[in-house]
Amino acid sequence: MSPVSVAANVAVYIEVQTFYAQQMRLLDSLDVEGYAQTFTEDGVTDHAHRGEKVEGRAALIAGASAALPRYKGVAVRHWNDHYLVEEVDENTLNVSYASLVTRTTAEGVVSFEPTFSIEDVLVRIDGKLYTKSRTIHRDLPVQAA
């Protein structure tokens, strides 16, 4: 690869890291509106493990708002790792990663949700990344998967 294309590739990787750093801050602060704005207008979230598909920002906001009571009294944090970034075309990226989710009480007691693997399609519109689709798989024992 030429220096320019190497620079372009690594720049995309860092752009993706920064996108998730911002999106996860919104998600973990339970800022449902702000989180929905990181999706495209027609963005889809597919909870594959429970066969539940949410399509479009309005449905995403409604669904996330309805789930808020689940986080009453806990601080939630997503810890992601092992990002793979594949450029489909100049403005479309397939990104996959694993996610560990903590719930911390006001007293500081930490508990865990099941671990997950996620497959996202990101699109760049006017120079900014958005999630076009998110597919969430709950980790299951390999023998049972």
Add this chain to the structure above:
Amino acid sequence: MSPVSVAANVAVYIEVQTFYAQQMRLLDSLDVEGYAQTFTEDGVTDHAHRGEKVEGRAALIAGASAALPRYKGVAVRHWNDHYLVEEVDENTLNVSYASLVTRTTAEGVVSFEPTFSIEDVLVRIDGKLYTKSRTIHRDLPVQAA
């Protein structure tokens, strides 16, 4: 952006990752002196959640040394995620991230401290990064924050 400025931006991101990889090794090996050397001489650590501010390397060393008994019999590890790096000027960076802290006993039993979010100001002196200030916020339930 030109290829050169893209390369510069991503280089800073990797420089920051490497800085924390080194600083966290020193912190988690309880090397109080070595950890203090990663701060500027006047570096400040602000435990915002308990209203405790430590100013300067000498105070940092004294405070960290006094806290060492807390880690007797456990291996501590900080697991950071979601770095956001903002260049204030050529040699000043605002960096924020989340931190999960494990304590592992000699028998291998893992427990957790509350989760945190951290805001650092890093400065580059003679080509090397140092923490000029660190503000630590304990994660609290959104409703209680």
Add this chain to the structure above:
Amino acid sequence: MSPVSVAANVAVYIEVQTFYAQQMRLLDSLDVEGYAQTFTEDGVTDHAHRGEKVEGRAALIAGASAALPRYKGVAVRHWNDHYLVEEVDENTLNVSYASLVTRTTAEGVVSFEPTFSIEDVLVRIDGKLYTKSRTIHRDLPVQAA
């Protein structure tokens, strides 16, 4: 550094991240054969904490296969952090990092193995990275280490 050498350095860092993202997927999916293929033919894994050294792909496959029953009924995930990447020569890298390992049951209950620090030597052959050696240290309390 010139823009070209900066680009080269950051490209190696991202190459390393991507290598581990792929290798950890193979490891955590218990794909013993696929995982072994990410090592050189003579690749060594040294479990320093239990004085156990596995040399060569065939021995790695045999050892990993024998350990599979340990993961029956759980989804395992490695969460790595604090990578330090040192270029020994053009095609040899020293990489060290910390690793947190989760075990998640079919019901979604998460438990933890002891934390570890790992030292790898990676080599690039025909443009692709492989693990030439892996040394695994179980984290011990500093006083007991």
